[in-house]
Amino acid sequence: MMSKRSIAQVLVGIDGNTVLFGARKIKTKLITEIHKHDLSDQVQVIETGSIGPANQGVIIGIYPVGEMYGNITEEEVAEFVQERFVKGRPYKKLLLSERLPVGIDLTAYDSRKTQYFGRIVLDNCGKINPEDIEEYIGVEGYEALGIILKEKTPEEVIKIIQNSGLKGRGGAGFPTGLKWSFAAKTKITPKYVICNADEGEPGTFKDRLIMEGDPHKVLEGMAICGYAIGANAGYIYIRGEYQLSIERLEKAIKDAEKLGLLGKNIFDTDFDFQVKIKIGAGSYVCGEETTLLNSMEGFRGTPRFKPPFPAESGFLAKPTNVNNVETFANIAPIILNGAEWFKKFGTEKSPGTKVYTVLGHIKRSGLIEVPMGVTLREIIYDYAGGMSSGKFKMAQMGGTAGNILSSEFLDIPLDFQSLSGVGYSLGSGAILIMNETVSVVDFMKCCIKFFTHESCGKCTPCREGTRYIYEILDKISLGKGKIDDLETLKLLGENMKDTSFCPLGQSAPNSLLDTMKLFPEEYSELLKK
Amino acid sequence: MTIKEIINKYGNKRENLLQILHDIQNQSPQNYISEENIKTLSEKMKIPVSDIKGTASFYTMYSFDPRGKYVIRVCESPPCHILGAQTIFKAIETKLGIKEGETTKDGFFTLEGTSCLGVCSVAPAMMINDEVYGNLDEEKIGKILEQIREKESK
Numbered sequence: 001m002m003s004k005r006s007i008a009q010v011l012v013g014i015d016g017n018t019v020l021f022g023a024r025k026i027k028t029k030l031i032t033e034i035h036k037h038d039l040s041d042q043v044q045v046i047e048t049g050s051i052g053p054a055n056q057g058v059i060i061g062i063y064p065v066g067e068m069y070g071n072i073t074e075e076e077v078a079e080f081v082q083e084r085f086v087k088g089r090p091y092k093k094l095l096l097s098e099r100l101p102v103g104i105d106l107t108a109y110d111s112r113k114t115q116y117f118g119r120i121v122l123d124n125c126g127k128i129n130p131e132d133i134e135e136y137i138g139v140e141g142y143e144a145l146g147i148i149l150k151e152k153t154p155e156e157v158i159k160i161i162q163n164s165g166l167k168g169r170g171g172a173g174f175p176t177g178l179k180w181s182f183a184a185k186t187k188i189t190p191k192y193v194i195c196n197a198d199e200g201e202p203g204t205f206k207d208r209l210i211m212e213g214d215p216h217k218v219l220e221g222m223a224i225c226g227y228a229i230g231a232n233a234g235y236i237y238i239r240g241e242y243q244l245s246i247e248r249l250e251k252a253i254k255d256a257e258k259l260g261l262l263g264k265n266i267f268d269t270d271f272d273f274q275v276k277i278k279i280g281a282g283s284y285v286c287g288e289e290t291t292l293l294n295s296m297e298g299f300r301g302t303p304r305f306k307p308p309f310p311a312e313s314g315f316l317a318k319p320t321n322v323n324n325v326e327t328f329a330n331i332a333p334i335i336l337n338g339a340e341w342f343k344k345f346g347t348e349k350s351p352g353t354k355v356y357t358v359l360g361h362i363k364r365s366g367l368i369e370v371p372m373g374v375t376l377r378e379i380i381y382d383y384a385g386g387m388s389s390g391k392f393k394m395a396q397m398g399g400t401a402g403n404i405l406s407s408e409f410l411d412i413p414l415d416f417q418s419l420s421g422v423g424y425s426l427g428s429g430a431i432l433i434m435n436e437t438v439s440v441v442d443f444m445k446c447c448i449k450f451f452t453h454e455s456c457g458k459c460t461p462c463r464e465g466t467r468y469i470y471e472i473l474d475k476i477s478l479g480k481g482k483i484d485d486l487e488t489l490k491l492l493g494e495n496m497k498d499t500s501f502c503p504l505g506q507s508a509p510n511s512l513l514d515t516m517k518l519f520p521e522e523y524s525e526l527l528k529k
Numbered sequence: 530m531t532i533k534e535i536i537n538k539y540g541n542k543r544e545n546l547l548q549i550l551h552d553i554q555n556q557s558p559q560n561y562i563s564e565e566n567i568k569t570l571s572e573k574m575k576i577p578v579s580d581i582k583g584t585a586s587f588y589t590m591y592s593f594d595p596r597g598k599y600v601i602r603v604c605e606s607p608p609c610h611i612l613g614a615q616t617i618f619k620a621i622e623t624k625l626g627i628k629e630g631e632t633t634k635d636g637f638f639t640l641e642g643t644s645c646l647g648v649c650s651v652a653p654a655m656m657i658n659d660e661v662y663g664n665l666d667e668e669k670i671g672k673i674l675e676q677i678r679e680k681e682s683k
Contacts, residue, residue: 202608
């Protein structure tokens with residue numbers, strides 16, 4: 001609960017990006033300036049997670065008016081406070097056209113043209129201080145956990161998640177409720193709940209901003225899962241590069257334990273749930289769930305053979321349920337509002353919203369949460385403000401392991417079903433938009449180089465295939481390629497897709513094969529005459 | 530902290546090996562895990578040296594060779610690539626007179642390439658130790674490196 005009811009609140013978005021632009025210093029300066037004008041009782045400065053557009057420097061938002069300001073510098077703070085709070089008028093110089101979500105009405109999701117239509121996962125991001133558990137509690141935080149512990153059986157919880165139609169948001173789109181039911185069935189204990197926060201897919205940073213902006217929501221989702229499957233221990237496996245996320249999660253865990261919302265006898269029931277953090281050490285393949293388990297156990301990050309599936313034999317050979325950060329962030333809202341409410345968002349077969357990171361040659365890059373089924377055209381022109389330069393050429397959907405969409409795909413609805421209909425997958429949520437200045441062969445060289453580095457070396461198709469493909473692409477780019485090379489590339493790519501051991505090798509050639517189909521002339525014109 | 534203390538902090542179990550290695554490396558002024566450290570770790574945790582090395586060498590964040598006080602990691606992934614990561618590399622190489630994987634003679638800087646750092650909205654980006662720097666261009670890189678040098682010369 002907000003401790004003091006001030007007349008206005010100034011939100012300072014502090015995340016990995018804005019820190020670079022001095023967000024912390026600006027926050028301190030705001031407090032000093034507001035104090036100087038003796039306005040401290042009326043204007044409260046609140047640190048929060050990512051507020052919105054990510055390429056606008058330090059962003060501050062003002063409640064209740066909903067104004068947002070970007071690119072503010074330390075030098076401008078004094079003038080800003082003077083104008084906005086002493087004189088009481090908008091500080092036009094830095095005012096952004098976007099507005100804070102004021103009085104969100106979740107039915108507003110029909111009017112897709114506005115940037116903020118109501119959000120599920122990111123609802124609190126930029127609204128509450130992620131380092132203050134009281135504020136999370138103030139927005140119905142931990143209520144879902146309380147309700148299920150007192151009123152619902154584990155079976156009922158799983159049923160709700162199943163009925164909601166929620167699918168895993170890590171990329172593969174496996175039904176979450178079904179996954180939980182596997183781990184719930186087995187009698188073997190202890191069981192583990194693991195949150196996969198090893199977000200390494202290039203272009204993806206949605207999980208980072210969820211953890212930085214609303215860490216408790218992830219923890220609450222994990223605890224609910226623990227109750228549903230019968231686990232008393234949870235782990236968050238997080239990339240070593242995500243310093244701020246690690247700090248905020250550590251604090252969140254401590255604070256929740258202090259209030260009895262995690263740890264022993266949660267809500268005075270006999271349910272215990274302890275969460276610990278495990279830090280990764282720089283390996284992309286560890287985002288694959290069985291590889292993640294090996295890494296968590298202190299071994300090299302190589303995938304395991306399935307079956308047995310983690311639900312049967314996972315971490316330390318015990319039943320384990322692994323879900324993505326975004327998946328866990330959907331859980332508490334579903335419990336609170338019900339499966340039917342969740343199904344109002346998105347499409348019939350892919351309910352809910354999807355958090356995307358939109359990047360590249362566009363005007364506004366950053367994080368958006370939109371209903372499933374929004375098209376690429378809407379994302380580029382309505383949400384991202386259009387191309388920053390040049391003409392749209394292609395988009396890589398779902399990160400480096402994803403597919404390539406050319407202009408003919410601009411109007412395809414982005415959801416699990418529609419994309420699998422054209423042989424594509426939704427992937428991690430990264431959308432990299434490129435204009436005509438990008439050379440396809442050069443871009444593919446960069447993508448495949450990434451996989452040569454990240455291939456774990458366990459299986460031959462992936463270990464050798466990635467290197468061989470890179471060599472050929474390099475040759476072609478230097479004008480030394482022959483016509484047969486194209487055939488070899490295709491053969492290698494298809495072989496990798498069919499025979500690689502884990503999803504890394506199976507998806508590495510996706511973009512290569514797509515671009516060879518969509519832009520064959522870019523390959524052939526480089527070939528030796 | 531001694532290696533024994535680090536092991537005790539997490540518990541002497543294989544599953545804590547990665548955290549223990551992180552701590553050992555972080556407290557090394559040269560940002561690396563020495564042969565001697567691995568031997569001690571091997572004795573205390575009863576894991577063969579070959580096994581520890583085999584595991585640690587898999588992960589890009591660990592190094593067995595001494596590195597600079599400041600490890601510069603430039604993102605090489607596609608989102609940074611299309612916005613000019615290559616020119617960032619070249620600028621640093623020219624400014625410091627080292628190539629990828631090398632350390633400056635004064636032992637201040639090591640230059641490395643890295644996979645996505647997850648700050649793509651400010652691409653091209655790099656990390657120097659725990660600090661992230663984004664929206665880079667040649668001029669900005671010059672300033673950042675100068676600032677670090679200045680701090681060091683004091």
